[in-house]
Each structure stands twice: as C-alpha cells, then as structure tokens.
Amino acid sequence: MRLVYGPVSITQVGKFGWKICASTCVCIDGDCGNAFITHPHHYDGQGASAPNSVEAVRLGEWEIVPVPVYDIRKNPRGYGYVIRGPASIFITGDSDLTQELVKVKDVDILIIAMGDRETMTPEEAADAVMSIRPKITIPYHYVARSQYALFRDLAQPYTQIVAVWKG
Numbered sequence: 001m002r003l004v005y006g007p008v009s010i011t012q013v014g015k016f017g018w019k020i021c022a023s024t025c026v027c028i029d030g031d032c033g034n035a036f037i038t039h040p041h042h043y044d045g046q047g048a049s050a051p052n053s054v055e056a057v058r059l060g061e062w063e064i065v066p067v068p069v070y071d072i073r074k075n076p077r078g079y080g081y082v083i084r085g086p087a088s089i090f091i092t093g094d095s096d097l098t099q100e101l102v103k104v105k106d107v108d109i110l111i112i113a114m115g116d117r118e119t120m121t122p123e124e125a126a127d128a129v130m131s132i133r134p135k136i137t138i139p140y141h142y143v144a145r146s147q148y149a150l151f152r153d154l155a156q157p158y159t160q161i162v163a164v165w166k167g
Helices: 122-132 145-158
Strands: 002-005 008-013 017-021 025-028 057-059 062-070 077-084 088-091 109-113 136-140
Touching: 002 136, 025 077, 109 122, 122 136, 122 145, 136 145
Parallel strands: 088 109, 109 136
Antiparallel strands: 002 008, 008 017, 017 025, 057 062, 062 077, 077 088
C-alpha cells in the first residue's frame, strides 16, 4: 500500500511498519536508514531504535516527535510519533485511547493501530479521530474486516478513511 500526499509518500512496510518519504525517508517499525520503533517487539528494522528521551529529532525536512503511548491494562510503555515536515503524520503505535494521544493536534494523516488486544477498539479509535481531526486516517493492526468496517462507519464523518488490508 502506498499513499501520496503532496510531496510525501507513505508506504506500509511489512505488517506493522511505515516508511514516510519526501527528500528524506523516515521509518517507523520498518527498515530504512532513519528507523524508529514504537515498542521493543518491533524489530523488523536493522538498527531501528526507540528514542532515548521525549525530545524531538530533526532528520532532513522532518521533525520526529515521540509521543508516550501505552496499553492501560498491561502498561507496556512505548512511543507513537508525530512526524512534521511537508505533511504532518501521527503514527500511534500500539496504544489505548490515552490523554497523551488525544492531545495531538494539527495532523494531516493519522495512522492508527486498532482492533487487537493491545490496541484501541474500533470505537476507541473512532473517538481518537473525533478528537485529533486528521484529514486522512489509515487504520491498521486490525484482525478482521468487520473491525475495519465498524471503525469506518463511526469515523468517516470526521476524516477520509484509507483502507489497508494485509490479511
């Protein structure tokens, strides 16, 4: 799957990774020279690393800002990323609907994990969309098309949904 938004290209890498490119590429849970991971079990990228702090990092035209995210029930900590440059993209990583997540604003594209036991439910993901108000939303990590359909039906009035189905 590849989405082009102005000068920005967004490609799904593997099942859970993303590559965002303009003149410089940044990967989240994927494999490229500038790779970041959302939490430890995503190790697809060679040399990918979690941030050492919650400080923003500048790579070419991109500013990558870590956002603390977590599963409220299990509490494993990780990071989502707001990537600002030619477009503003927020990749949630595995997270519940948290205060830190819904504080993110001014997003062109939201890439939101939902639908399994370590992510938001389709209803919670729709609530996140209603709060963040992105122009485009790409749900991923769901395990059944019915989860996508429920999310789409709830969130579509607030954003344009782009479907990704890796089966």
